[in-house]
Amino acid sequence: MARREKKVEEYDVVIIGGGAGGLTAGIYCGRAKLNTLLIEKSLVGGLATYTNDIENYPGFPEGSTGIGLMNLFQKQAKRFGVKFKLTDVKSVELEGEVKTVETFRTTYKAKVVIIATGGRPRVTGATNEEKFLFDKGISFCATCDAAANTGKDVLVIGSGDAAIEEGMFLTKFARKVYVSVMHDTGKMDCNEIAKEAALANPKMEFLWNTVVDSFEGDDYLDSVVLKNLKTGDSQPLKVDECFEFIGYIPNTDIFKGQIDLTKQGYVLGNEQMETNIEGVYVVGDVKEKFLKQVATAVGDGAIAGFATEKYIAESEMFHDQIIGGEITGVVYVYNAADAKSRELLTVIQELEEDNTDKFRVTRVDVYKSLGLANRLGIKEFPCVAVIKEGKVDKYIKNITKEEILASI
């Protein structure tokens, strides 16, 4: 990996992030014969690989491990020719028709970028936390670190689905699983089934109304100081490992200033997964949405993959047929669902037959997609755009043969 000139590679689509959303988008793009690259910073599968059991993803009545399920997704994407690159994206340039995605060694150029970057674990922000992150006593992955805590005492922070389910998983290994919950006794953020099971589990002990004040230890975590929100008392708790499950922060730092984000940093996208920039889509947990699940990420991915194919086809049509070519173009933009629009089709037809040598006629039906109309800057239909030298020369709203011929 010696220093060398940066390579430049071109793709139709670059998907940033290899979780459920990105992989599904890949499957759809690959299957649509688009030259597709998926960039993942480490392990393909995203957040789902941090969950030991996925019980609610349809089609797997016995449930599945997160890694197992995501391996199947990846296999399917590979089958459709999606290429994978395991590295992190340093920066992006998203405006314009050609987008740029920079990694350590390669510059990727693409017509479409799909943002599928998901999120990363939220931390408590308590004193000394940095010192013990990942391998020094604070973990975010029970699946990864449970076995190493066999017979030991561990602390779980949080009371959401992830916290409680992973906590239950930990009881299979650890001697004792303490759970720090910031809410009042009996109040948890997880689903009712998990809550009942957890409260009945003899290895679990709940510490209500508590938050982390500090993490203590020399090289490795030795104890966690918990502050009681009701009494204000702080008590150290001796543990071998602390697992934090208190939510996720969207990975959107590299998009700041280019893409519209919410205050929390999630990417804003519409039902078609479009962002504020043309040719840039967003899927999965990084998108501002109601429910973040593998099943919803899959839906996002399918939509974005489909939209990508349409967008690229439309771009090609726009360049090759509509604004390209030597001779003057006449573009009839209409809505097939509108009677007046349909009547005028015969006028356009006659005009075309009489003037094949003088100009080239294209029909654009906005009923299916507004994409081409938007590119032409047309908001009301029917409308004719006269194209000269690759640009719109004139718009005609009062469509008659005479009017059009006078504008050529």
Add this chain to the structure above:
Amino acid sequence: MNEIIIDALGEACPVPLIKAQNAIKEMAVGDVLVLQVDHSCAMKNVPEWARKDGHNVEIEEVDDGEWEVIIEKA
């Protein structure tokens, strides 16, 4: 610039991470560590740690479920 290859195949977490951390301490800036792993958990904590410490990381999937984590010391 030296390249060091560490075989951590068949090793479970946190062994690959500790091996990588020990190796990188002995390396000079610009040296490259190639860590061979086949436990998916190492694919999470090794790149995470290396990037947090500012090193450049790329991963090659050598085979199904087998990777080379390539770390250039910064």
